[in-house]
Amino acid sequence: MHIKTTKCNRFCLVASVTNQEVFHRPEAQTTFEALFRSFDPEVQFQYFKSFRRVRISFSDALAAAEARLRLHKTDFSGKEMRLYFAQSVHIGNPRLEPPKPDKQFLISPPASPPVGWSQSLDATPVVNYDLLCAISKLGPGGKYELHTATPTTPSVVVHVCDDERGGDSSAPDDSDQDDKPRPLRPKIVQTRRPDYTPGEEQ
Numbered sequence: 001m002h003i004k005t006t007k008c009n010r011f012c013l014v015a016s017v018t019n020q021e022v023f024h025r026p027e028a029q030t031t032f033e034a035l036f037r038s039f040d041p042e043v044q045f046q047y048f049k050s051f052r053r054v055r056i057s058f059s060d061a062l063a064a065a066e067a068r069l070r071l072h073k074t075d076f077s078g079k080e081m082r083l084y085f086a087q088s089v090h091i092g093n094p095r096l097e098p099p100k101p102d103k104q105f106l107i108s109p110p111a112s113p114p115v116g117w118s119q120s121l122d123a124t125p126v127v128n129y130d131l132l133c134a135i136s137k138l139g140p141g142g143k144y145e146l147h148t149a150t151p152t153t154p155s156v157v158v159h160v161c162d163d164e165r166g167g168d169s170s171a172p173d174d175s176d177q178d179d180k181p182r183p184l185r186p187k188i189v190q191t192r193r194p195d196y197t198p199g200e201e202q
Helices: 026-037 061-071 129-136 174-179
Strands: 004-016 043-047 053-057 074-076 081-093 143-147 156-159
Touching: 004 061, 026 043, 026 061, 061 081, 129 143
Parallel strands: none
Antiparallel strands: 004 053, 004 081, 043 053, 074 081, 143 156
């Protein structure tokens, strides 16, 4: 859990300046900086035009406190100037923590699996012996109901085609298959194109 803490910087002041001349005219900047250099000659300034703020860094905390006490809510070029101590916000750990390894083993390439993880065994396949028995009894020209109809599901009926050779419906052995020639496939007769007559118009 990240904890948000705020710490006051005793060496830094933030000035809220509504007078835009401080950000555009060098003369106004020199006058503004002179107000704070009287407290600390080594003071440094950072101007933030978009926020209308000026960050003032002192080398001595007492000089920063005295400048804030005397110049807070004073007049500068006809506008009120307000001074505040800068605050630094700290959220959580300053170092970047690694991600939690909860689902890290799913990343490709996979890393080490989490503690306690084990390979799951494949389930034993379910063999429907009733279905195998019904299929073994199938013969040419018959129909067999594999699944009886229910009020919510239809029945499943298999119709077996007749043997094209017209022989015994029982399956022949290997020797018979070698001796008997295989039946010829029926030839597909293409539709004849009608004769072309030059006198006919399309």
